[in-house]
Amino acid sequence: MTSVQTTSMTADAREALDRAGFSRRDFLKRSGALIVTFGAAGVVSNLGLTSDVVLAQGINGSPGTALDSWIAIAADGRVTAYTGKCEFGQGLFTAQTQLVAEELSVAIDRVTLIQCDTALTPDQGTTSGAQSHPANFNTSNLALAGATAREALVQLASVRLGVPIGELSANDGVVSAMSDSSKSVSYGELVGGKTFEIQLNPDARRKHPSTWRVLGTPVKRLDIPALATGQYEFVHNVRVPGMLHGRVVRPPAIGSNLIRVDESSVQGMPGLVKVVVRKNFVGVVADKPWQAVQAAAKLKVEWSAGTTLPAQRTFHDHMRKSPVRDGFTVDSGDVDATLASAARVVKATYLYPYQMHGSIGTACAVADVQGEKVTVYSASQAVHPLRNTTAMLLGVPPTDVRIIFKMGPGCYGVNGADTVSYDAALMSQSVGRPVRVQLARKDEMAWENYGLAYVVDQQVALDASGTIVAWDYAGWSPTRGGRPGGNAPGNVVTGFLAGFEPQRFQPRTPAPPPQGGFDNGSNTAPSYVTGCVGTECGGCGVVKSERVLNHTVESPFFTGPLRSPARLQNTFAHECFMDEIAASLKADPVEYRLRHLRDPRLRAVLRAAAEMAPWDVRPSPKPAARRTGVVTGRGVACVLYEGDNGYCANITEVDVNQDSGVITVKRCVVAMDSGPISNPDGIRNQVEGGTLQGVSRALLEEVSWGTDRVTSVDWRSYRPLYLGAAVPKVESILLNQTDVAAMGAGETAVTVTAAAIGNAFFDATGVRLREIPFTTERVKAALQRR
Amino acid sequence: MAVFNLRVNGRSHSVDVDPATPLLYVLSDDLELRGPKFGCGLSQCGACTVNIKGRAVRSCVTPISTLDNSEITTLEGLGSPESPHPLQQAFIDEQAMQCGFCINGVIMTAKALVDQTPNPTDAQIRQAMSTVLCRCAAHQRIFQAIRIYVQANAARRTA
Numbered sequence: 001m002t003s004v005q006t007t008s009m010t011a012d013a014r015e016a017l018d019r020a021g022f023s024r025r026d027f028l029k030r031s032g033a034l035i036v037t038f039g040a041a042g043v044v045s046n047l048g049l050t051s052d053v054v055l056a057q058g059i060n061g062s063p064g065t066a067l068d069s070w071i072a073i074a075a076d077g078r079v080t081a082y083t084g085k086c087e088f089g090q091g092l093f094t095a096q097t098q099l100v101a102e103e104l105s106v107a108i109d110r111v112t113l114i115q116c117d118t119a120l121t122p123d124q125g126t127t128s129g130a131q132s133h134p135a136n137f138n139t140s141n142l143a144l145a146g147a148t149a150r151e152a153l154v155q156l157a158s159v160r161l162g163v164p165i166g167e168l169s170a171n172d173g174v175v176s177a178m179s180d181s182s183k184s185v186s187y188g189e190l191v192g193g194k195t196f197e198i199q200l201n202p203d204a205r206r207k208h209p210s211t212w213r214v215l216g217t218p219v220k221r222l223d224i225p226a227l228a229t230g231q232y233e234f235v236h237n238v239r240v241p242g243m244l245h246g247r248v249v250r251p252p253a254i255g256s257n258l259i260r261v262d263e264s265s266v267q268g269m270p271g272l273v274k275v276v277v278r279k280n281f282v283g284v285v286a287d288k289p290w291q292a293v294q295a296a297a298k299l300k301v302e303w304s305a306g307t308t309l310p311a312q313r314t315f316h317d318h319m320r321k322s323p324v325r326d327g328f329t330v331d332s333g334d335v336d337a338t339l340a341s342a343a344r345v346v347k348a349t350y351l352y353p354y355q356m357h358g359s360i361g362t363a364c365a366v367a368d369v370q371g372e373k374v375t376v377y378s379a380s381q382a383v384h385p386l387r388n389t390t391a392m393l394l395g396v397p398p399t400d401v402r403i404i405f406k407m408g409p410g411c412y413g414v415n416g417a418d419t420v421s422y423d424a425a426l427m428s429q430s431v432g433r434p435v436r437v438q439l440a441r442k443d444e445m446a447w448e449n450y451g452l453a454y455v456v457d458q459q460v461a462l463d464a465s466g467t468i469v470a471w472d473y474a475g476w477s478p479t480r481g482g483r484p485g486g487n488a489p490g491n492v493v494t495g496f497l498a499g500f501e502p503q504r505f506q507p508r509t510p511a512p513p514p515q516g517g518f519d520n521g522s523n524t525a526p527s528y529v530t531g532c533v534g535t536e537c538g539g540c541g542v543v544k545s546e547r548v549l550n551h552t553v554e555s556p557f558f559t560g561p562l563r564s565p566a567r568l569q570n571t572f573a574h575e576c577f578m579d580e581i582a583a584s585l586k587a588d589p590v591e592y593r594l595r596h597l598r599d600p601r602l603r604a605v606l607r608a609a610a611e612m613a614p615w616d617v618r619p620s621p622k623p624a625a626r627r628t629g630v631v632t633g634r635g636v637a638c639v640l641y642e643g644d645n646g647y648c649a650n651i652t653e654v655d656v657n658q659d660s661g662v663i664t665v666k667r668c669v670v671a672m673d674s675g676p677i678s679n680p681d682g683i684r685n686q687v688e689g690g691t692l693q694g695v696s697r698a699l700l701e702e703v704s705w706g707t708d709r710v711t712s713v714d715w716r717s718y719r720p721l722y723l724g725a726a727v728p729k730v731e732s733i734l735l736n737q738t739d740v741a742a743m744g745a746g747e748t749a750v751t752v753t754a755a756a757i758g759n760a761f762f763d764a765t766g767v768r769l770r771e772i773p774f775t776t777e778r779v780k781a782a783l784q785r786r
Numbered sequence: 787m788a789v790f791n792l793r794v795n796g797r798s799h800s801v802d803v804d805p806a807t808p809l810l811y812v813l814s815d816d817l818e819l820r821g822p823k824f825g826c827g828l829s830q831c832g833a834c835t836v837n838i839k840g841r842a843v844r845s846c847v848t849p850i851s852t853l854d855n856s857e858i859t860t861l862e863g864l865g866s867p868e869s870p871h872p873l874q875q876a877f878i879d880e881q882a883m884q885c886g887f888c889i890n891g892v893i894m895t896a897k898a899l900v901d902q903t904p905n906p907t908d909a910q911i912r913q914a915m916s917t918v919l920c921r922c923a924a925h926q927r928i929f930q931a932i933r934i935y936v937q938a939n940a941a942r943r944t945a
């Protein structure tokens with residue numbers, strides 16, 4: 001049929017995969033293998049690795065868990081690597097395959113990568129936060145496993161060939177003497193019929209990026225041919241023998257509780273298998289998906305009235321008045337005094353709405369609960385944590401649960417993947433057969449873990465020369481639930497409906513003094529402050545008098561990480577405000593930023609973007625702009641994502657139609673520095689997608705609600721950037737830094753887009769937009785106030 | 787329930803389903819095809835698009851009973867990983883996707899456009915794609931891939 005891996009799913013899928021030859025047990029059963037492991041399986045040896053040592057570490061006959069191996073090289077030289085970081089459309093499957101091929105010095109088609117399966121792969125937590133590169137591409141984990149294996153093979157070859165290690169090189173799966181290529185031996189020959197288990201060697205040396213041949217090149221995504229031809233197996237395509245189909249029936253309103261289910265309302269409907277109820281969770285299981293849809297629509301369910309929600313129009317004020325949990329990112333203690341003695345003070349407030357992940361496909365999972373044996377096919381970003389919380393939900397030990405990752409649509413954070421895994425698990429447990437569930441569009445959108453709304457108040461003190469001498473930030477953002485992690489199934493809607501509480505919100509005020517170093521993980525501190533906590537200063541800027549106070553309040557809706565969580569909201573506020581300050585001083589926005597930045601890499605991306613644009617050096621707004629018709633402007637924004645995970649600067653050009661209120665983003669020049677680049681085309685794809693997603697979020701996206709329920713429930717009531725829309729040309733500049741650590745690149749570009757657009761709008765019109773999204777109504781209203 | 791005969795990607799099938807069943811459910815559940823996707827079920831995103839008589843049809847809102855016996859083409863009917871259709875090849879060459887979940891709708895909509903309008907202008911391409919959604923925002927590469935296909939197609943026609 002197809003060349004794509006079609007996992008034949010049996011009740012015991014573990015054995016199926018074993019048969020497919022991917023488990024370590026399988027390697028050991030076969031003719032031999034060299035396996036790099038980590039963890040507590042044995043005493044860590046620093047690998048003197050004479051052949052005696054290797055044999056001494058052979059594990060024939062000794063038990064070991066299948067979970068701790070990173071890389072295995074079979075007797076035929078094929079490499080299998082195991083990773084706990086998975087593909088979500090960001091290209092990570094390909095990049096990790098490149099990494100393994102590079103460190104092992106084999107061709108990329110010799111590598112099989114097994115990703116995110118609790119029975120087979122290491123527990124690497126969650127694939128999120130642009131943390132996959134920091135975790136797997138530096139000097140630990142997958143990268144280190146590759147280097148360990150290569151060094152071990154070279155050492156074996158040295159013994160075999162009688163050539164010193166320093167005179168050997170590994171290429172294409174063969175180790176040979178540099179001076180005499182007749183002296184060579186392949187990996188397959190080295191492994192032969194023997195089994196070597198070697199511990200991850202913390203001293204193994206990775207190849208320097210200057211010597212890379214596979215990594216660092218624009219290898220084409222390995223999964224795209226199957227995706228482009230409809231052969232790829234998404235979680236939606238998983239089919240298990242005997243599988244039934246479930247449909248959830250969610251409450252009509254927030255806070256509604258189940259009063260009664262009238263099962264007779266669906267009696268005799270074709271294909272109906274069971275109505276499943278657990279506390280407030282209601283679902284219908286049927287033979288076929290359309291039958292489940294029909295039965296769910298017909299099922300009579302009585303619910304109590306919902307709670308009255310705070311009005312959307314005044315929600316930002318509602319947050320200010322709510323009980324808070326306070327924390328400082330930084331507090332130098334002298335901000336009030338500096339403000340009091342300032343030559344001038346500038347203040348402004350920025351607002352951000354709730355937004356959705358809004359994945360293109362609704363979430364789907366397949367669960368098979370046979371007594372205490374549970375298998376779930378899930379597109380979760382967090383297979384190992386999900387294993388624990390699924391066990392809690394079902395009341396079985398976690399060791400009986402296996403979560404197998406299968407890709408879903410782009411998730412951009414905690415979308416419906418976890419919650420639908422619970423939906424499927426609950427229904428499968430109830431009927432004792434495998435159940436597939438795909439959510440209805442409205443059921444996903446009305447109950448998502450939304451991205452955070454925000455209020456940001458800022459003020460700065462300026463000295464007589466116009467230099468910022470104090471920066472004062474206070475932000476309010478809501479929270480409820482979030483990622484389930486390892487112990488909170490109630491953090492997403494299904495777990496909550498089934499009786500688990502979301503993580504509890506605990507008010508706390510005043511904020512304790514900041515401690516434990518500067519942590520700008522949510523980008524609450526602007527780039528322009530020194531970021532000093534204790535004796536260490538981790539900020540990118542020069543402003544010493546600094547206070548960043550965060551107020552968390554309780555959210556009426558579930559919230560959770562959405563691409564660049566909090567970081568986008570805060571960067572919008574900081575970078576537009578910085579622009580306001582520069583404008584008030586008639587200073588050029590790029591030059592004014594540079595005046596307050598000391599981090600050389602942030603300065604470099606800013607300069608690179610300005611040079612490529614090229615940046616028109618002058619203050620904003622553009623002089624003598626007309627007040628009607630179409631005007632143009634340019635704006636800038638920059639950030640060090642998460643305070644330590646990727647530099648980015650964006651220069652954006654917009655057209656503003658002052659009559660219609662339409663902003664058209666024409667061009668975005670985006671400079672990125674995330675350390676050594678694994679795949680330049682992959683990173684460009686991330687920059688383009690991130691920037692355009694940023695345009696959609698800046699101009700269009702906002703979750704809306706009524707008295708007791710969310711009203712953004714489809715693509716008309718939550719309208720993003722369609723393919724027909726006028727979109728900017730995104731030009732990326734990649735600064736490849738080969739002597740520093742690899743950082744993330746997936747969430748950086750989206751972080752600066754809104755601010756750059758807002759600043760370009762101001763440049764074009766002289767009007768400051770301080771609330772996202774920049775809808776045409778909002779734009780027209782702002783222009784009218786001018 | 788009723789029996790319906792349909793031809794999909796050159797093969798005949800017969801299914802016994804509720805006449806109101808949307809075509810999408812038949813394609814993905816009964817026939818286990820992976821190309822057409824459920825995105826919204828509301829004709830708002832395009833993910834479920836198939837081609838019938840050279841036109842882009844949203845299978846999520848097309849009851850099986852409303853179809854005549856016309857050939858239905860899905861994404862897997864255009865080509866395979868080993869031998870992709872030129873339009874699919876353009877998407878592979880341009881790496882024109884991220885998660886790829888939308889790509890069925892993108893390619894099947896573009897294919898119908900070019901079948902109907904062999905040499906569409908940029909404005910016509912935009913118009914045709916204006917109700918198709920890509921949440922990863924791969925717009926730039928998607929348009930590039932479609933343009934490359936259109937140009938190659940025009941060149942083939944004049945050659």
Ligand code: FES
Nearest residue numbers: 825826829832846
């Ligand atoms: S699934 Fe048919 S248009 Fe969205």
Ligand code: FES
Nearest residue numbers: 884886920921922
């Ligand atoms: S590539 Fe993910 S939705 Fe288009």
